[in-house]
Amino acid sequence: MIRKVSVAMASLALSIATLVAPVNAKEKVAAAPASIADASGALHVPEGYRTSYDYLGSWSVAAPKGKDGAAQIHSVYASPKAVDGYKKNGKFSDGDVLVKEVYETGTAPMTTGIVSHSEKLMGWFVMIKDEKNSHPGNKLWGDGWGWSWFDAGDTKKTTSTDYHTDCQGCHVPAKDTDWIYVQGYPVLRK
Numbered sequence: 527m528i529r530k531v532s533v534a535m536a537s538l539a540l541s542i543a544t545l546v547a548p549v550n551a552k553e554k555v556a557a558a559p560a561s562i563a564d565a566s567g568a569l570h571v572p573e574g575y576r577t578s579y580d581y582l583g584s585w586s587v588a589a590p591k592g593k594d595g596a597a598q599i600h601s602v603y604a605s606p607k608a609v610d611g612y613k614k615n616g617k618f619s620d621g622d623v624l625v626k627e628v629y630e631t632g633t634a635p636m637t638t639g640i641v642s643h644s645e646k647l648m649g650w651f652v653m654i655k656d657e658k659n660s661h662p663g664n665k666l667w668g669d670g671w672g673w674s675w676f677d678a679g680d681t682k683k684t685t686s687t688d689y690h691t692d693c694q695g696c697h698v699p700a701k702d703t704d705w706i707y708v709q710g711y712p713v714l715r716k
């Protein structure tokens with residue numbers, strides 16, 4: 527009798543295990559990329575990227591002639607593991623996310639010289655590496671990336687509509703480095 531019960535328990539445990547396993551696996555698949563893309567391919571600015579992402583580097587866009595300092599300051603962040611993967615493989619990996627924040631500046635004499643600082647956030651450029659051509663009909667995806675711009679104030683709604691016209695032309699000089707201006711990011715160097 528005891529034996530019978532324990533056999534029954536064992537097979538019950540087994541069937542629970544088989545019941546539970548696929549559910550876990552499914553949850554994992556859904557959660558794994560902590561994805562900034564929904565099923566339709568719509569992106570959003572990743573929450574908390576300033577603390578959970580790695581800082582890659584900054585760009586200073588000079589003010590027009592006759593004016594001092596920088597007109598804009600851009601800072602770029604990469605999702606966790608993107609830097610390690612890049613250093614190992616010499617390229618970004620599927621699912622890696624890059625965020626570039628765009629600030630207008632204030633410029634003033636300081637004790638170090640004439641100095642520009644970030645003042646007004648204009649918005650974010652976001653890219654996600656996509657090796658699988660996941661959204662072939664979506665105009666914000668292609669050439670190995672999802673591409674989007676977000677105005678400051680709405681991290682969920684992209685206002686760019688077509689990466690060919692809104693993004694890619696300007697990124698042609700970086701085509702050989704997978705469309706990314708890697709020269710600005712010291713942490714990617716070995």
Ligand code: HEC
Binds near residue numbers: 707
């Ligand atoms: C006016 C030209 C221009 C346009 C338009 C443009 N980019 Fe860029 N982008 C650049 C340049 C140049 C850099 C690096 C230097 C800088 O930030 O000034 C850059 C950097 C970036 C970065 C940081 C990673 C990198 O490539 O170094 C991201 C992310 C990015 N752009 C995404 C986008 C997306 C997405 C769009 C379209 C919605 C877009 N860009 C449109 C010129 C442009």
